[in-house]
Amino acid sequence: MRSHREELWFETKTRRAYINITRQVESVVKNSGVQEGLVLVNAMHITASVYINDDEQGLLADYDRFLERIAPHDDVYQHNETGEDNGDAHIKRQVMGREVVVAITNGRLDFGPWEQIFYGEFDGRRRKRVLVKVIGD
Amino acid sequence: MRSHREELWFETKTRRAYINITRQVESVVKNSGVQEGLVLVNAMHITASVYINDDEQGLLADYDRFLERIAPHDDVYQHNETGEDNGDAHIKRQVMGREVVVAITNGRLDFGPWEQIFYGEFDGRRRKRVLVKVIGD
Amino acid sequence: MRSHREELWFETKTRRAYINITRQVESVVKNSGVQEGLVLVNAMHITASVYINDDEQGLLADYDRFLERIAPHDDVYQHNETGEDNGDAHIKRQVMGREVVVAITNGRLDFGPWEQIFYGEFDGRRRKRVLVKVIGD
Numbered sequence: 001m002r003s004h005r006e007e008l009w010f011e012t013k014t015r016r017a018y019i020n021i022t023r024q025v026e027s028v029v030k031n032s033g034v035q036e037g038l039v040l041v042n043a044m045h046i047t048a049s050v051y052i053n054d055d056e057q058g059l060l061a062d063y064d065r066f067l068e069r070i071a072p073h074d075d076v077y078q079h080n081e082t083g084e085d086n087g088d089a090h091i092k093r094q095v096m097g098r099e100v101v102v103a104i105t106n107g108r109l110d111f112g113p114w115e116q117i118f119y120g121e122f123d124g125r126r127r128k129r130v131l132v133k134v135i136g137d
Numbered sequence: 138m139r140s141h142r143e144e145l146w147f148e149t150k151t152r153r154a155y156i157n158i159t160r161q162v163e164s165v166v167k168n169s170g171v172q173e174g175l176v177l178v179n180a181m182h183i184t185a186s187v188y189i190n191d192d193e194q195g196l197l198a199d200y201d202r203f204l205e206r207i208a209p210h211d212d213v214y215q216h217n218e219t220g221e222d223n224g225d226a227h228i229k230r231q232v233m234g235r236e237v238v239v240a241i242t243n244g245r246l247d248f249g250p251w252e253q254i255f256y257g258e259f260d261g262r263r264r265k266r267v268l269v270k271v272i273g274d
Numbered sequence: 275m276r277s278h279r280e281e282l283w284f285e286t287k288t289r290r291a292y293i294n295i296t297r298q299v300e301s302v303v304k305n306s307g308v309q310e311g312l313v314l315v316n317a318m319h320i321t322a323s324v325y326i327n328d329d330e331q332g333l334l335a336d337y338d339r340f341l342e343r344i345a346p347h348d349d350v351y352q353h354n355e356t357g358e359d360n361g362d363a364h365i366k367r368q369v370m371g372r373e374v375v376v377a378i379t380n381g382r383l384d385f386g387p388w389e390q391i392f393y394g395e396f397d398g399r400r401r402k403r404v405l406v407k408v409i410g411d
Contacts, residue, residue: 001138001275001310001311001410001411003310003311003410003411005377005379005384036138036140036272037138037140037272038175038177038270038272038312040312040375040376040377042375042376042377043386044385044386044387044389045386045387045388046326046327046328046386046388046389051231051235052183052235053183053227053230053231054183054216054227056216056219057215058214058215058216058217058218058219058224059214059215059216059224059227061215061216062214062215062216062224062227062228063227063228063231065215066207066208066228070207070340070344071340077332077333077336078331078332078333078335078336078339079328079330079332079333079335079336080332081332082330082332087332087333087336090327090328090333090336090337091336091337091340093327094325094327094337094369094370094371095231095232095369096231097231097234097235097371098325098326098371098374099374099375100235100236101177101179101236101238101375102177102179103142103177103179103268103270105142105270110142110268110270111181112180112181112182112183112266112268113181113182114182114183115181115183129386131377131384131386133312133377133379133384135272135310135311135312135409135410136138136140136272137138137140138275173275173277173409174275174277174409175312175314175407175409188368188372189320189372190320190364190367190368191320191353191364193353193356194352195351195352195353195354195355195356195361196351196352196353196361196364198352198353199351199352199353199361199364199365200364200365200368202352203344203345203365207344232368232369233368234368234371234372237372237373238314238316238373238375239314239316240279240314240316240405240407242279242407247279247405247407248318249317249318249319249320249403249405250318250319251319251320252318252320272409273275273277273409274275274277
């Protein structure tokens with residue numbers, strides 16, 4: 001069994017951001033040499049997500065509006081009594097998810113027609129990482 | 138390491154539907170010959186989910202009511218300005234999740250007493266696919 | 275390819291509870307002897323979650339408040355007509371997720387600085403299990 005590991009780094013200019021990382025993950029899969037296997041892509045920080053959906057600007061705005069409605073930044077969070085101001089980001093990340101696992105078939109991401117991998121940032125303006133771990137043959 | 142891949146196809150008659158696919162996934166695992174490993178089951182479309190929970194009609198109705206409450210079909214979505222009418226479905230799918238990863242032990246799905254795998258459709262009435270990818274020995 | 279399987283058992287005293295299980299999962303990974311691979315950690319019951327986030331008491335209170343707001347225990351659920359009183363727990367578990375998949379690198383959980391694995395119980399006061407399945411080399 002082969003395995004391969006790379007990190008992707010991000011520092012967004014805004015508190016929240018949605019970044020298409022599909023090409024970068026494809027590149028890691030290619031570097032791994034794995035033809036058949038799985039790739040795990042996960043946020044290494046707990047106020048960010050990795051998820052799969054469409055790369056359409058209106059949809060990204062809808063996600064942002066939805067997440068702000070169910071967990072507004074300016075609401076009261078007990079977590080923020082520690083001096084943080086990211087209580088909302090910990091909730092938004094749970095709703096959108098920490099990780100995706102994608103099949104690798106014939107050396108490529110085994111995707112449907114519109115699947116794209118996104119990094120969802122909910123507490124940005126600092127350097128944060130995504131882990132890409134490939135296993136297979 | 139062995140690997141095996143099959144697709145399951147669906148075309149629901151209603152916009153939203155919840156379909157138990159456990160037997161079909163078990164069958165793919167059997168076809169794979171894998172005794173110890175993992176199976177990834179994911180929607181290949183971005184307005185559908187694969188999730189694990191109980192096969193109980195009241196619960197399915199509760200999920201549907203909950204998802205309509207937090208992301209109603211008839212709400213305003215910027216995504217729908219593209220001509221689509223499935224902005225809600227992209228959100229519902231994120232909440233319910235894209236994929237499940239299930240352990241395979243002794244050639245079988247390693248499940249608790251009530252775990253069942255479901256295909257959750259949020260924008261049906263068209264042909265859509267689920268990917269089942271098995272890896273292991 | 276190596277594989278290894280253990281179960282963790284829980285019986286919480288309260289209906290809802292959030293328990294840090296990182297050390298127990300690390301111990302299973304060590305027992306497996308796997309140096310490079312993946313570990314799947316999933317609730318085997320359908321009213322409980324395994325998720326990754328911070329071990330901070332205020333945050334756990336925020337999660338609980340958020341989950342009660344979007345799916346209150348005392349709301350009306352069709353599932354409860356079966357005689358159960360855990361309709362809310364099935365929804366809370368979907369929002370927080372069933373499982374996590376974590377990379378194993380150099381024999382250890384490949385984690386960011388604050389990642390901790392939690393068992394989220396939403397219908398406790400009974401014996402319930404978590405599955406830990408390790409695969410790799």
